[in-house]
Each structure stands twice: as structure tokens, then as C-alpha cells.
Amino acid sequence: MLIRGNLVHCPELGQLDILRDFVLAVDESGRVSYVAPANRPESQQMLADAAEPPLVIEQGSFLIPTFCDLHLHAPQFLYQGTGLHLPLMEWLDEYAFKAEEGLDNDPVLADKVYKRLATRLIENGTGAVLLFGTIKTETNLILARVMQEAGIRGFVGKLSMDISSRPSYMEESAEASLSEARSFSERCCDLVAHLPDHERLVHPVLTPRFVPTCSDELLEGLGQLSAQADLRIQSHMSEAHDELEWVQRERGSHDIDIFAKHGLLTPRTVQAHCTFLDPPLLTQVAEYETAIAHCPLSNAYFSAKPFRLREALQLGVKVGLGTDIAGGYDVDVLSCMRHAVAISRMREGERIVATAGTSAEQETNLSIDWKEALYLATRGGAIALGLPSGTGSFSVGSPFDAQCIRLFDARTGEGVGALDFFDDLSERQVLSVDSIEKWWCLGDTRNRQQVWVQGKMIKFGC
């Protein structure tokens, strides 16, 4: 496949590259094999030699990498956008556990909910997603199959939990839980074993729900299993005030120490939230090369503290964004980016007010801007997930995971969706940072024209 048009990506934090009128080639295995300005002789030659006409991204549109969602509870999509009035631990009892148990008892419903979720993810430009599932292996295999069939990179976590406030919703012992985790991991890999490597989109992830639901024995076993089988790990860490209190009371420790002790902080780990980690603890996370899924909306609702995003980035922690459905109510990573920026600006505001007139006034700015948020949603997320080299940017060798964003109709000049432009169409034909920022602020599913994962188109809209 040969594509010609504008490309936009953030290869590094804070860097937004607008690659105007580029040629990009995708090979048989869905990887980028060439990317360079169209006016280069080599590009011209490729265009001239192409067996099929290239896909031309029209003026008014551009390609950017798909989004990575680093934290999403698939079964909670069932009740997305409801019941957000309770503190975390009560909310889990009242809503989350009940919904998850419901899907584990009803595979038809699970299939329906997961298919709808997949549709919504594609609509919203999410190409890779790290999923929390349910306890039951079969239900997680449904989830894996649905994601594979939808063409989304699905990292599927069968929940491991041998302790629960809801006695009907837990595994019967650490041993039984470990055995199921092992079994799910094997069966999830089996699902795609017949496919060539590059078409294997789903992968199992070891998923101790969080410390309050896992015995030390279970955590220890999962740590060993991850090391033996080279499996990814995800969990929640230091999320909420009531959760931290619980862990301190019941286990006499901080959950970062518990995870560390059991070998669960690894370069293959993504921990959601981490809102209560101070810089020394974030330094530990960086040293373990563990990634953090920053979930700004659900943090605002459930965490009592905003995540120290700027500090984490400065300390070298791998960070990406998570929607945290249904603790966050919106599956849209674009919305997640907006929350991340707004909350970071509030943190910076607080810092400014607190340090006004002191020598610290001009120190580190704690806010991030929209370009940095876009990095986190694309390249940052891909790094956190350990996706193949270059994923989340347009570079030779990286998988072609991309979305086509339509800003305006190149013929009429009319903005698409919620976007309005009042300048002359002729001025707008050269894609500007301002236009991209406008999309970042105001865009929605209506601006998303196509989505590709590993070179394969998984959505074609209007």
C-alpha cells in the first residue's frame, strides 16, 4: 500500500512533527517500509512505479498514529456512565463486581458488550488497548476473540483475585487462581497461534486486580509466572485514599512495596493510576522500568489526588493514558487527553499560587500541553505497552497503526463535525499547528475517516 498526504506524529515528548505531503509505503506484513517527502526523486519514482494508485489523503485531512488506551475495564463498559457518586471501594462493591460477575455468568451478554466496546474503540481511534477482563477464563477468551476479530491490538487481562468483598465474586484459592491465570495465558496465545506473527493482535496479561483482592501467595505466584513465561502484568497501584488506607490497615505496607516484593514491577508491567506516588516512589517505578497508565478523569472522581504527571515524565517513567472505563466514563482517548491537560494546568496553577513571591516561583512548570498529551496517547502509550519499535510514530519498520483525521472538506472548505474554520480555504490548505490543535480541542468521532492497525483498515466511515 502506498499513501500520499500529510502525516502528523509525536516521536518524542513535546515534539509535534507535521510531515507535509509525504509518501508512506506499507509492506505485506503491515509495517511501514518507506516514509519520505513526496518531492524526493525516490518518492516520485515509487509513485510512478506503483502497481495500484496510491491512497491520497486529501488536503484537509491527515494521518496520525492510533491511540493507545492503557487502562480499560472491558466488562464495566456494561454500565459505563452510571453510578459515579460513590467512593472507590463502595463503587466496586455496588457496581463493578456485580457487572463483572454478570458477564461471567452470561457469555451471550459478554459477547454483545465486548463487540460493542470494540466498535466504540475503533470509532474513537483506539488501535491498542490494555484490558482488564473478568475472573472467568472463558469470558476473557470471548474478549480476546472479539478484539482479534475487530482488528484491535487487545492486551487481555484475566482478573486474578482470591480475596473479595463480594464472596460470590472471587477465585477459591491462590492455587486455583494461578492455575487459571496460566491456563488463560496459554489458551489466549492458542487463539492466534495459527496466524503469522504480525497478525497476532491479542496477548494475555497477568492481572492481579489490585492488592486488596490478592493474597501474598497469589501475587508471588503471578510474579513467578510472568518471569517464567515472559508475560505482561497490569494492576492498579496507589490509586485512592480509601484503597491505600485499606492496604495499610490490612497488610501493614504500601502497595508499591507489596508489588515490588513479589516481582510484579517489571519492564513488562503497566500500573494504573499511581496518584499517591511521590517523587521518590516514582523514581522507584522508573528504576523498575514499569509503566504508568494515567487516567485523569477517573482520578478526578476516585483518587482524591491528581497524578504527578510532569514529575513522572521528568523522572523517566514510561507514561501513557488510560480511559479507565467505567471509573472514567468516556472511552474516547481524545477526551482523556483533554482531561490530562486541564488537570495538569490546575496543578501548575496551584504551584504558582503556592510559590508566588518565593524563589521556587520559576521552577518546573507542572502542566503539559496538548502536544505532550498527544505524545502520551500515541507514542508514549506504545512504549508503555512494549509495542514493536517505532509504534506510535511513522517510522520505517514500525507497524502501520494509523487514523485518518478529516478537518474540513477540501472542496467546500466546510469544517467537519464540530470544527469551524473562518479563514480562507487557500490559507488553510497548508496543514497548520493551529488546525491540529483545533481538532485536538473540538474533534470527535465525526472527524475520524479511517483506522488501520498493522496495515489493515478496520474502519471506513463517511
Added chain:
Amino acid sequence: MLIRGNLVHCPELGQLDILRDFVLAVDESGRVSYVAPANRPESQQMLADAAEPPLVIEQGSFLIPTFCDLHLHAPQFLYQGTGLHLPLMEWLDEYAFKAEEGLDNDPVLADKVYKRLATRLIENGTGAVLLFGTIKTETNLILARVMQEAGIRGFVGKLSMDISSRPSYMEESAEASLSEARSFSERCCDLVAHLPDHERLVHPVLTPRFVPTCSDELLEGLGQLSAQADLRIQSHMSEAHDELEWVQRERGSHDIDIFAKHGLLTPRTVQAHCTFLDPPLLTQVAEYETAIAHCPLSNAYFSAKPFRLREALQLGVKVGLGTDIAGGYDVDVLSCMRHAVAISRMREGERIVATAGTSAEQETNLSIDWKEALYLATRGGAIALGLPSGTGSFSVGSPFDAQCIRLFDARTGEGVGALDFFDDLSERQVLSVDSIEKWWCLGDTRNRQQVWVQGKMIKFGC
């Protein structure tokens, strides 16, 4: 007009009434003349006697009052969603003043921008809006005409500013500024003088931009003009760190004292932001019966502090919501509500962490929930604007300002827009709080089927 269906409103803060299967009648002047359960004999009689078949709001849809947007810079819609990286005072210089001057110099562009804005407001369910315009009288008359023709309650503020950091964008003297303010007010009223009272949707608002752009003489004159001609007033108060520093440095005072001294804090006044007001100052605002436009998104970007929303409400301040286009980038009041709740929950989180283990731990909860946000966006906003008695709720005598929200297709059960439902259609036929909350969290323009202002339909979509 006779309507039968589900109505939802928030007549008081914290109260969400679901009026299932009601009959509502609208009289010739666009006011609600009857509202009662459909199963009452009187309602049945009205349905039987109706000359025309009633409008039946189908299961899966409901009516709620239109939103009030208490703070929006109409000319800044020109560059909505761009350039949000600067501090407030630099942002004004770099973007706002330039855009406003641009529209004042180009009536064709002003007409175009304002028409597009009106379309967007209706799409987003905004029935009443308090607008900041530009300096030039003629441009504000265009704005007023556009709003009147679109059928939106437009409270139009011709900017008064005799000081400016941009020398080309200011009025030449306090006297000239006052004379123009007077002239605009008269001409704006003249625009609709030929219409019956209930069809007059636009009104002039005296609009000292903010203290940094207004001399004491101008402020004094505007205070007198408001008192003489019973005119509404709007401005910005105590918004941002750099603005407050400026006022303190240049005027040696706090802007609330400056406004008060010149008679600009009145029951007819709406002040935007007020983020830096502490409870004693909020008490003063309550005593003046001045309303506050809470603009959560732009506060996150520009104010360095979140507004003390819960405290303001407890102290009896009239509060509504403002999108603050383009300091806020989203014209959607639904989005504004979401920000208001998220930010209030962050404030509450901070309070919890700060007071943990102390006697203050259980004191006032600073967060608001979605129902309270819905009150602020409807009834709260209507009270702040001084709209006719009952506006923002469905009550006899109030203007019929309503929007029809479609949650799902009553025949297929499919959710509309971003809404997904997985329960049985039969269970869902009785409108639940959960369904409304789901819309509040996830709804967008696709869920908005119709909008009426003063009984007149101003949008009919799919």
C-alpha cells in the same frame, strides 16, 4: 401546543424530578400553561379536546429545559480551540484583542462567525446566552440580530474599554465609551421594539470588559447607566493570578472593591470566574445579589485556582455555568457541566487528603454531583440571568424553553449517539435516573432532537 411524554428538570439544587408521562401545554405566547400527569382526568380531557394531535415524546426520549450559558465571548468563536498555551494577559494580547478587532473591521465576517455560533449553540441545547461582544456598536447589533433571528435568548454585551494593551483596540475616552454603551443599549432594544414582549429575545448588557481595561470614570458611568436604565451588567472578576496582580499594582485595590465602589455589583450583574474570591468575599457577592458565571474549563487553563463552587452555593450566591469561549474551547454546556463536576471532585479530594484524621474530615463535601451541575446549567443559569419566573424548570407560567433528548430508539432499543444500553428494552421503557446520568456522561449533539425557546421550535434534527 400540547405535549405528552417524560419531562426531567431540577427545580432546586440537588433535586432531579423525573415527571413520567406528563401532559404539558404551551400557550400562544410560548409559556407553559399546564403541566400534570397524563393520567389525571383534567389531562385526559385536554388530550381528548385537543384541536391538533399532541406532540408525543416517545419512550426513550425526554424533555429538559434548555441550557443557559452565562459567559461566552462571541467574537472569540473565530479562533475557538487554538492558542491555549499562554497565560491570560498574554493570551488576550496575542489572540483575543486581535480577533475582536478583526470582526469590528469586517461586518461580513462578523455576520458569518455569529451565525455559525448561533447554529452551534442550538445544536448544543443552549437556549439563553450571556455574550461578550466587541467594542463597536454596529458589530454588536449584528450579533443581537443574529441571535434574535436564530431564536436564542441573547444577552449582548458591547464591550466598554477605554484602556488597553493594544492601542488600536480601545475606545478613545471614558466619555466616548459611555456614549456608545448608551447608544448600543438603545439600538439593541430598538431592534426588537416592534415585537410583542414575549418575542423579544435579545437584550443589551453593559459590559466593562474587566478592571484592567476600564478607567474609574468609565466604571462609574456604567454603574450609573445601569441604575438609571435598569440594564444588566457583566464583567470578569477575580479571574487570574496575573490579572489580580495587575489590578493590585496599577489600582492598589482588589477588583471586587472597585466594582462595588462604582455600583456594578447589583442583582442585575453576572460576574464571570471569581476564582480568587474567598468565603468572606463570596458572602459580599451574595449580599449584592450578584450572580457568578462558573467557567470550569477556562479556569483550569487560565485561573491558577478552581472556583469555590460549593462554598458559593452554600453562601447563597446565584451561580450558573459559562463555557467562556474561547478561553474555554467548547461551546457545549454538557461538557462544561462535566468539567464542573470533575473539578469539584478534585477539590473535595484535596480537602479529604488535607483533613485526613482531623476533626474537619467529615465536614462539608466540596464536590457537586451531575444533578447539581444540571441544575446550574438550567435553573441556576436562568435565575442568574434574571429570566422570567420559573424559567429553567417546567412550571406553569414559565417560558417553554426546552430540548428533547433522545436516549434510544424505542422500536429497536439501539442507543443513540455514544449511548449504549445492554438491558432489556422492556426494562428501559421507564425512564430511570441511570439512563439520564448516562446521557449526562456520554451524550452529545446526536442525542438532541429538538430545541424550543419561548415555545418556538428552533431546531429539528434527525
